[in-house]
Amino acid sequence: MTALLRTEAVSKAFGGVHALADCTVEVDAGSIAGLIGPNGSGKTTLFNVISGYERVDGGRVYLRDADITNAPPDRVFRSGIGRTFQLTRVFPRLTVMENMIVAAGHHDRLPNGSGRGLSGLRSRLARAGGPATRRRAIELLEFTGIARHADVPAGTLSYGQRKLLELSYVLIASPAIVLLDEPAGGVNPTLIGVIADRIRDLNQEGTTFLIVEHNMEFVMGLCDRVTVIDNGTPVVTGPPEVIRTDHRVLDAYLGTDDGDSDLPA
Amino acid sequence: MRTLARYWRAPALAALLVVAVVFPLVDTSAVDTTFAINTLIYVAAVTGWSMFSGNTGYVSLGHAVFFGTGAYAVGLLAWHQHLAGDVIFATLPLGGLAAAAVAVPFGLVALRVRRHTFVVVTIAIFFIFQLLAFNLAFTQGNQGVSAPFLQWNPATYNNPFYYAGLIIAVLTIAWSWQIRRSKFGLQLRAIRDDEDRARGLGVRAMRSKLAAFVISAFVTGVVGGLWFYFIGQALPETVFDPTFDLTVALMAFLGGFGTLAGPVLGALILEPLQQQLTLQFTNGYLSQILLGALFLLVILFLPRGLVPSAEEWLTAGRAWLDRRRPPRGPVPAEAAAPETALAARKAGE
Numbered sequence: 075m076t077a078l079l080r081t082e083a084v085s086k087a088f089g090g091v092h093a094l095a096d097c098t099v100e101v102d103a104g105s106i107a108g109l110i111g112p113n114g115s116g117k118t119t120l121f122n123v124i125s126g127y128e129r130v131d132g133g134r135v136y137l138r139d140a141d142i143t144n145a146p147p148d149r150v151f152r153s154g155i156g157r158t159f160q161l162t163r164v165f166p167r168l169t170v171m172e173n174m175i176v177a178a179g180h181h182d183r184l185p186n187g188s189g190r191g192l193s194g195l196r197s198r199l200a201r202a203g204g205p206a207t208r209r210r211a212i213e214l215l216e217f218t219g220i221a222r223h224a225d226v227p228a229g230t231l232s233y234g235q236r237k238l239l240e241l242s243y244v245l246i247a248s249p250a251i252v253l254l255d256e257p258a259g260g261v262n263p264t265l266i267g268v269i270a271d272r273i274r275d276l277n278q279e280g281t282t283f284l285i286v287e288h289n290m291e292f293v294m295g296l297c298d299r300v301t302v303i304d305n306g307t308p309v310v311t312g313p314p315e316v317i318r319t320d321h322r323v324l325d326a327y328l329g330t331d332d333g334d335s336d337l338p339a
Numbered sequence: 340m341r342t343l344a345r346y347w348r349a350p351a352l353a354a355l356l357v358v359a360v361v362f363p364l365v366d367t368s369a370v371d372t373t374f375a376i377n378t379l380i381y382v383a384a385v386t387g388w389s390m391f392s393g394n395t396g397y398v399s400l401g402h403a404v405f406f407g408t409g410a411y412a413v414g415l416l417a418w419h420q421h422l423a424g425d426v427i428f429a430t431l432p433l434g435g436l437a438a439a440a441v442a443v444p445f446g447l448v449a450l451r452v453r454r455h456t457f458v459v460v461t462i463a464i465f466f467i468f469q470l471l472a473f474n475l476a477f478t479q480g481n482q483g484v485s486a487p488f489l490q491w492n493p494a495t496y497n498n499p500f501y502y503a504g505l506i507i508a509v510l511t512i513a514w515s516w517q518i519r520r521s522k523f524g525l526q527l528r529a530i531r532d533d534e535d536r537a538r539g540l541g542v543r544a545m546r547s548k549l550a551a552f553v554i555s556a557f558v559t560g561v562v563g564g565l566w567f568y569f570i571g572q573a574l575p576e577t578v579f580d581p582t583f584d585l586t587v588a589l590m591a592f593l594g595g596f597g598t599l600a601g602p603v604l605g606a607l608i609l610e611p612l613q614q615q616l617t618l619q620f621t622n623g624y625l626s627q628i629l630l631g632a633l634f635l636l637v638i639l640f641l642p643r644g645l646v647p648s649a650e651e652w653l654t655a656g657r658a659w660l661d662r663r664r665p666p667r668g669p670v671p672a673e674a675a676a677p678e679t680a681l682a683a684r685k686a687g688e
Contacts, residue, residue, distance in 0.1 A: 147538040165532035177540040202522040
């Protein structure tokens with residue numbers, strides 16, 4: 075089975091610090107993959123490299139067979155990779171509905187090249203968010219449980235609601251794979267349960283997930299496969315029950331005697 | 340209450356337009372119509388500026404480049420082609436196109452940086468253009484360009500300029516309104532809120548910003564051309580004028596940066612005021628000092644501008660009324676009270 079998302083020997087350095095080194099990760103289509111590791115191990119950098127916010131120093135990134143290495147963020151999103159941010163980012167002065175419409179942007183256009191030329195111009199001049207887009211947006215907001223806030227500025231939402239909004243608007247573009255950066259971070263336990271349920275529901279419908287998370291219970295309960303990354307390099311990949319007992323994971327988190335594992339946390 | 344606005348807004352705008360159309364026929368004073376033309380020029384200029392700056396949050400202090408380019412473009416054309424009469428108004432779109440052409444390289448450089456750096460870069464590029472206007476051969480240095488001599492009836496000399504200004508202002512406002520409600524406008528406001536997040540949601544940020552910048556430059560160029568014909572001369576220091584940008588920005592901030600009505604209101608208040616002050620005080624600097632003081636007052640007491648502040652006061656006032664009003668109908672008082680209070684608080688947020 076070929077992987078939906080694949081990074082091949084990706085490396086990335088900031089000055090002298092190697093954030094990623096020889097980082098090869100594969101995510102199978104239809105799976106929920108977890109990515110864990112100590113703080114500073116390169117998880118978010120890997121997300122940034124995949125989603126186009128950072129350029130790689132070496133290695134390649136593939137979505138199915140398409141090489142998306144160093145593609146800009148807007149093209150990565152269009153190609154079918156949605157992501158959320160560790161520190162949730164929504165458009166605070168746009169309403170929740172407008173947030174959804176921004177993310178639906180390129181989806182309004184038809185795929186048969188009509189996005190160009192005169193009809194493309196017309197679609198850009200037309201009122202933002204046609205009825206179909208709004209219907210889909212409300213469906214998703216109902217799915218995540220924040221539909222009644224559709225008309226308030228997103229800046230008035232609570233932190234947890236913003237996380238749900240971020241998840242909703244990433245989904246409106248029907249991405250093949252969603253990268254979630256700490257979906258459970260800073261969220262109350264009830265909401266964590268809601269988020270986990272929603273991820274499971276979406277996965278049943280065919281959406282693939284790659285999740286960075288520190289909440290072990292959340293990761294182990296949700297993911298099919300978990301990759302442990304340390305010092306920018308994956309050290310072990312396997313099902314949660316195997317990872318839980320693997321000594322290399324304990325080494326990565328707690329450090330080893332020979333001192334090759336530094337813990338910036 | 341909010342739905343009521345839907346019913347009176349269209350008639351109110353229509354009435355305002357009628358007043359604007361008959362104004363020079365009723366008030367034939369040349370001083371008054373000159374005030375009005377300058378005001379319309381600034382209404383169009385500040386609306387054009389807001390198409391870019393208001394939507395994207397990128398504050399440009401370099402729009403005088405487009406004003407000057409528009410003025411020089413139609414000026415040189417009229418001068419070389421010996422244009423005179425009504426045909427001059429047909430050249431105004433060419434002024435806009437010249438400004439738009441300049442905006443492409445300008446934008447490609449300046450839009451690579453954000454926030455304060457962007458402001459500084461626009462100022463720097465502005466001074467380069469002013470220097471070019473002083474020193475290039477075809478702009479004729481200090482001499483500038485003179486407008487054709489228009490042999491219009493002195494009694495109604497201002498009227499063609501007034502109506503041209505009115506048409507340009509109305510079209511610009513309509514265009515700006517259309518952009519705001521379009522997907523393009525929404526993308527611009529998403530860029531304003533969080534540009535990197537917008538890129539991660541498929542928004543081609545550079546392309547959108549540049550398109551808004553060029554459209555905004557086009558409008559400013561048209562306005563510059565009209566100003567040139569009206570004043571009759573373009574000098575490097577009068578059309579590539581740094582106070583143009585400061586005035587436009589002040590108007591936008593006074594009325595409400597990022598809104599549609601705010602900058603228009605700001606121009607309607609400030610431009611007549613500025614001209615009245617200039618007339619009142621023969622010492623030109625005094626009017627500038629008073630305007631500076633006004634600017635400080637605005638920043639101190641109305642940092643968000645008149646329109647957003649007025650909206651806040653209205654909703655706060657409504658909420659206060661709702662709290663005081665006894666609940667209607669069969670709803671028991673104790674059941675209704677907390678709900679209305681909650682609704683009022685929501686409205687106030």
